Amino acid sequence: MTIRVLVADDQSMVRAGFRMLLGNEDDIEVVAEAENGAEAVDKAARFDPTVILMDIRMPEMDGLEATRRILAADSDARILILTTFDLDEYIYEALRAGASGFVLKDDPPEQLIAAIRTVADGDALLSPGVTKRVIKRYARTPRPGPPIELDELTAREQDVLRLIAQGLSNGEIGEQLFISETTVKTHVTHVLQKLNLRDRVQAVVLCYQAGLFDPDE
Amino acid sequence: MTIRVLVADDQSMVRAGFRMLLGNEDDIEVVAEAENGAEAVDKAARFDPTVILMDIRMPEMDGLEATRRILAADSDARILILTTFDLDEYIYEALRAGASGFVLKDDPPEQLIAAIRTVADGDALLSPGVTKRVIKRYARTPRPGPPIELDELTAREQDVLRLIAQGLSNGEIGEQLFISETTVKTHVTHVLQKLNLRDRVQAVVLCYQAGLFDPDE
DNA sequence: TTTCGCCTCCTACTCGAGTAGGAGGCGGCG
DNA sequence: CGCCGCCTCCTACTCGAGTAGGAGGCGAAA
Numbered sequence: 001m002t003i004r005v006l007v008a009d010d011q012s013m014v015r016a017g018f019r020m021l022l023g024n025e026d027d028i029e030v031v032a033e034a035e036n037g038a039e040a041v042d043k044a045a046r047f048d049p050t051v052i053l054m055d056i057r058m059p060e061m062d063g064l065e066a067t068r069r070i071l072a073a074d075s076d077a078r079i080l081i082l083t084t085f086d087l088d089e090y091i092y093e094a095l096r097a098g099a100s101g102f103v104l105k106d107d108p109p110e111q112l113i114a115a116i117r118t119v120a121d122g123d124a125l126l127s128p129g130v131t132k133r134v135i136k137r138y139a140r141t142p143r144p145g146p147p148i149e150l151d152e153l154t155a156r157e158q159d160v161l162r163l164i165a166q167g168l169s170n171g172e173i174g175e176q177l178f179i180s181e182t183t184v185k186t187h188v189t190h191v192l193q194k195l196n197l198r199d200r201v202q203a204v205v206l207c208y209q210a211g212l213f214d215p216d217e
Numbered sequence: 218m219t220i221r222v223l224v225a226d227d228q229s230m231v232r233a234g235f236r237m238l239l240g241n242e243d244d245i246e247v248v249a250e251a252e253n254g255a256e257a258v259d260k261a262a263r264f265d266p267t268v269i270l271m272d273i274r275m276p277e278m279d280g281l282e283a284t285r286r287i288l289a290a291d292s293d294a295r296i297l298i299l300t301t302f303d304l305d306e307y308i309y310e311a312l313r314a315g316a317s318g319f320v321l322k323d324d325p326p327e328q329l330i331a332a333i334r335t336v337a338d339g340d341a342l343l344s345p346g347v348t349k350r351v352i353k354r355y356a357r358t359p360r361p362g363p364p365i366e367l368d369e370l371t372a373r374e375q376d377v378l379r380l381i382a383q384g385l386s387n388g389e390i391g392e393q394l395f396i397s398e399t400t401v402k403t404h405v406t407h408v409l410q411k412l413n414l415r416d417r418v419q420a421v422v423l424c425y426q427a428g429l430f431d432p433d434e
Numbered sequence: 435t436t437t438c439g440c441c442t443c444c445t446a447c448t449c450g451a452g453t454a455g456g457a458g459g460c461g462g463c464g
Numbered sequence: 465c466g467c468c469g470c471c472t473c474c475t476a477c478t479c480g481a482g483t484a485g486g487a488g489g490c491g492a493a494a
Contacts, residue, residue, distance in 0.1 A: 154440060156440075167418050167419040170480075171480085179441085179442070186442080187441085198384075199450085202384040204418055204422060204425075205382070206384075208422075386450070386451090387451070387452095397473060399473050402452065403471085405451080406451095409452080415452095417452090436493105437494080440489105441488105441489085442490100443486105443487085444485100447483080449483100451479085451480080454477080459472080460471085460472100461468100461470090462468090
């Protein structure tokens, strides 16, 4: 089955470049082009592409907003964000918008083509330069001491910690768990003692830095 | 310049497989093998490899601990984590330990070789299946309201927010910024008002969920 | 059965956080 | 110049967070 591609970029040179580049691949076909975000949203609906190459900086509507709208419209297109600038803000916002991947325009051509096939397959992808950045976000947390002995916490204490990490007050936690605020305080105290923290603020910081309780599932 | 590789895996079959696989590449040379973590640490120091293929599950010392030790010893080897299981916990812990990348043993051979070259070049890399997972961690945060108008905060207020997000108390923030705790409180109040939050705990949650102030730089 | 850990809840207390409201200094801008 | 926004600092107050210490119930393991 051929991969149907929509190229959304405001520079016609870039679009032509992709047509040329992808023309040689017989499993990939450029079915439409768009020169701004609004047009991309429209054509995504009409041409039902497998993959959308989406520039970020575009007139009318930028690529991030277009990405959000296309996915909100229940399209099953995979969106590959494409940009010259590898600025951090873009990356995270794009991923949050629901993009499946991220490549830089000056990545080598083979890599771009490989990227298209990868996301078409349903896999996600970040170009190496981008991946490096993402990894750096994880390659932190040089906390001293043991790796976080979450196991030392009882089930109830973990429940409480989870809710603390969501910003709830003791009273709110009590309501959630159907126990009194007093009891919540008891659990909080134990959590702080066991994890050697001063207050709930530090507990929140720890949870996030350690990647605990992230909405993975 | 040839890429010097150290293969650390407890199964000799796997090590032999890599020797075979990499033997055909004339820019890659397997300079040593290790069958447990302790041995990997030792040989990393003695053979000065460019890239270390590191299994996670190994007797004596696991690959994560070995990774930490090798990097703690100031080696400039790039470590590529290698495992059969693509369990989440491993990924994040491995990246936190300082690994440059992560591949699954059943990734196609070409991909493994490409991965070695990629990390040797200084780029970071996650195999597609893994990348998907990492992306999922970012593809959340459907916060309501405006995208977070950080700009609405004055420079000082941003300073304070940054320190709040690190778990500091008002007094500690005052020390850091050389201002009185009273003044810090004033800033905190303004931050909370502007961002429409109840207390500093929610501010911390917001910062992390929005990806603000992460130690990227 | 006795012991032990966990969960529950309580009072009484301390202390940091946050609010309210005001005030002075400083620099930019019309 | 005068206004205004920002930064600084203050008092006085309220309230939630966290500590200390104790207590009862319950289920599992010795």
